[in-house]
Amino acid sequence: MPILLTDDLAVREAAKGLNLTPVGSLGVVAKAYRLQDISLTDAERHIVDLYEVSSLFVTRAIVELAIERLDERSERD
Numbered sequence: 001m002p003i004l005l006t007d008d009l010a011v012r013e014a015a016k017g018l019n020l021t022p023v024g025s026l027g028v029v030a031k032a033y034r035l036q037d038i039s040l041t042d043a044e045r046h047i048v049d050l051y052e053v054s055s056l057f058v059t060r061a062i063v064e065l066a067i068e069r070l071d072e073r074s075e076r077d
Contacts, residue, residue: 002021003020004023012024025058030043033070044067044070047070050063
């Protein structure tokens, strides 16, 4: 299925209606980690930067959940 890179909620919903898989910034970082393009430390730093540095609206709870899932994946590998 084709993907569409976007963090915009309305665009994400529209993409689903067009049979596109919306992938946001957090998803891009997670995918890079899963593909071993970046380390766990770098992935965690990039996710925190999305919260602390970027203009992306993301809650601290989502950041913590994303990092928790990365950590779970690293424990399985």
